[in-house]
Amino acid sequence: MTQYINPDTTLPLVFACLAMAIAIVELTAYLPRVTRLSRAVKKQDNTPLAASGYPKTSIVVYCHNDAKGVASLLPSLLDQDFPEEYEIIVVNDGRDHATEALINSQEEGDVKIYHTFTPGDTRNLSRKKLALTLGIKAAAHDVIVHVTSLTRVPSAQWLRYMTAPFIDRSIDVAIGYATVAENGGNRSRTRDDDRLIDSVHYLSSALCGKACRGDGNNLAYRKSRFFAIKGFSNSINLHYGDDDIFVADASTSDNTAVVVATPSHAVTVSDNPATDYMYSKLRHAFTAKFAGTRQHLYYGVGSLLLWCWLAFSITAVSLAPVNPVVTGIVAIAALSLWIPVMIAWNNAAKALQSRRFLFSAPVFLMLRPLLNFVYLLKSKKIHDAQYAWQSTN
DSSP: OTTTSSGGGHHHHHHHHHHHHHHHHIIIIIHHHHHHHHHHHHHHHTSOOOSSOOOOEEEEEEESSOHHHHHHHHHHHHTOOOSSOEEEEEEESSOOHHHHHHHHHSOOOSSEEEEEEOOTTOOSSOHHHHHHHHHHHHOSSSEEEEEETTEEOOOTTHHHHHHGGGGSTTOOEEEOOEEEEEOSSOOOHHHHHHHHHHHHHHHHHHHTTOOOOOOTTSEEEEHHHHHHTTTTGGGTTBSOOTTHHHHHHHOOTTTEEEOOOGGGOEEEEESSHHHHHHHHHHHHHHHTTTSOHHHHHHHHHHHHHHHHHHHHHHHHHHHOTTOHHHHHHHHHHHHHHHHHHHHHHHHHHHHTTOOOOSTTHHHHHHHHHHHHHHHHHHHHHTTGGGBSOOOOO
8 A cells, every 4th residue: 555655646645635625515515505406396396385375466577579479478377376366567668569459459357467668769778677667666566576578387376386485574585487498499408508507506596595696587576675675776777687686686585585396487488599598698797797796706616616626636647647546536536526416416407397417417517617708708898788878987
């Protein structure tokens, strides 16, 4: 044994031990975030819904000249198995006569459907935030559930799940989940895996009491909380941020619930998946500096440690390629790191109804920081376009 552990093998042994140490840090500090989400889905799926006590609710549907999308969404909203009164407010970004005609053609029923729109000549404001604010102001009820015309709601129990947290008067925000259904071509594994990681990160952060983002296709909050923090005032000069910056502003460790039960999942339809994905990445790369910076830094450090693990492992083996002790430590570190990581991420993918994420997990988890860096550089190139208006000071 002394021939493998001696002063000449000190340096490769140090690198091998550093690789093992990083594996331990990843398993104890980062992997629990992934397993927390899949456990939360299982727990919520197995917890019966309350029979009563649900709040009266206003569903605000953001639409941008998409009468076809609204027509596809409305039947599922009208068919919700919800024991309390609720209304639907369709807010059009710009006046779309087709959407207005669609709303007017709906037969009078138990669920009231309303329509409003933003003026077509609005300038120097985020039109989406203006549209949402108009819809929220028009809402008759305190609990707002925010979706868009691209949202699809597969379950008739969806509204119960999204509003159940508000039975507790201390809850002001409920963060839901929306998967993406790509139309018009083959699904991209890169896009699917990247969306999965994003979703796990922001949902897990919220489960830990550190909400930094939501999904505007499936998000709920109290109208009173919206106006208490002055709505979108902290991002009024930005075109975007109605999901991440607003959630970061409105959420605390005590007032936020995460709704991930399978019937609560919504679906976002994407007819131009490559373009939609690119703009989503650019938006979030830009707004990340305004919301949840600590959480972004936390996950960034986790990604950096994976690269450090790889560098230490390669260096250790390169310095002592025939040393079984060094090779053994590196191999044990690799297996003890990646087998639990692969299983945990694949379980999270199943829980969020995403595609299988097992053998591709090590590769993509390593390469994703590079992808994010590319989009960060791209977002800087279109820096001015992210602003609705800028100060001249």
